[in-house]
Amino acid sequence: MAAKPKPAATREVQLRYLAHARSGDKGDTANVGLIALEPEYYPVLIKQVTRARVARHFRGMVSGVDRFELPNLNALNFLLHGALDGGGTISLKTDAQGKVYSTALLRMMVPVPTTLARRAMKKAP
């Protein structure tokens, strides 16, 4: 019986070691622009930071998620709908304008190849 090809070893890394981010608002929607810290991390973001995973990460905090790709900037843009408790001046939240939703996304854990994880952690901010 032929041996199955061994899957590349992976480990979980917090997104903050792979990307930086900035967020803003439009009404009750927060946007998070997620930018790869190194170009070589961008394919990992594309593959691992999916719309579904981001929706799961923010479950109970947002009503829906859209994702857009900006390969020219090594970036993804997420729209987090219903994230701001009404948004604008209506919201009672400290972060009514979604200014730090960006950092909340950077808490997410993503699986990456071990070698890449090691490099990313070495350059850790």
Added chain:
Amino acid sequence: MTKTIRIAAGQGFWGDWLEAPVRQIEAGPIDFLMMDYLAEVTMSIMQKQRSRNPEAGYARDFIPLMERILPNVVKKGVRVITNAGGVNPEGCAEAVVEVARKAGLKGKVRVGLVSGDDILDRLDELMAGGHSLKDMDTGRPLSDVRDRVLSANAYLGMAPVVKALDRGANVVVTGRVTDTGLTLGPLVHSFGWARDDWDRIAAGTVAGHIIECGAQSSGGNLLKDWRSVTGLDDPGFPIVEAREDGTFEVYKHPNTGGVVSVASVTEQLVYEMGDPTNYITPDGIADFTTIQLRQAGRNRVAVRGITGGPRTDMLKVSIAYFYGYKAVGTLTYSWPDAYDKAKAADRILRARLKNLGLEFEQILTEYIGVDATHGRLAGPPSPDLAEVELRVGVRAREREPVDRFTREIAPLVLTGPPSVTGFAGGRPRVEEIVAYWPALIDRREIEPHVRVDVLEA
């Protein structure tokens, strides 16, 4: 030599760093100084001020700023473009004329005045004409809140700014011109770009987006390697140096702090972004997925490759209406058991509000130091927290319950859990909520009403 145009950002919002425009004029050569004062609800604040005082309704601190910079603006031949006019651009422009006369600059200042964005007085006529002005987000018709509308302004593009510059204005004061139009205007004026040269229009729009939030593209609020950003006691605000072909560089004056890097520009590009292929402005549509950035030198980023598409037939309208009341109360609880004490206080407060029969649209409790910004994602707090701030917000359509809530915070100090402080500021303030209603309107209803006047100082 290829002609280049330098447009410097002086303010990213109403309340931004007051020294920035002064530094932009003094620390190096520029051609235009662009200052963006208007955010979504700013117009309603200004409308409220104007309803109390007919001479108010614009960014008042723009006038003392002009007193400081106008002599240098004239001397150096810099031209100023700003939407500081708010809901009273006429009053703002006249105040600038007055500043010029007082400074002995008679005959040397021409103030361009752009108006016609204000449609508050035309709302009923427009609605009767079949424009529902429905909320772009919820689809509700404006008639739902018509009797509570406080301000209504269409977002104008660059065209009236270009016209004012073409007519020789060296200070252009507008109402609700888009943030990006304030940068695109001087580019179209200087290079004579065709209004349907969609790629160049998109390039100028992206340039505007990069500098419209001031230092947010030159090292301020920069997350990547934030510790390495130095000199923020004197941040260099961004400057666009553009060429006729639509390519441009972003930089800042030498000997200023902050940083202009691919990272700093990228963070600003994704700020408040929706669908990146479809960045809609009154002047055209920019495709942000075509933007190419390159570090072209120290604190200098080259931008090229931008493409765009035709403008739409619609203009966005920013409407503000009275919504209700809110208040936020805070108390600080200290170690030991800081979080548990704060939670107990919240339970007691809520029970008292209920016992009083007060009804709110919402009561929101946050624990600052535990969950206020990241919610449950922050995980369980350390049991040893030094302190936790209890922050409770309430909102209601009526004033009375909110007012009573503000009297229920201080009593917790002597009638609730122990080790509490931080109430010296007195009871919380009841705030009126002015909410935002975004809508669309056919541009043909607006553009014939747009006026450009030039006032001679």
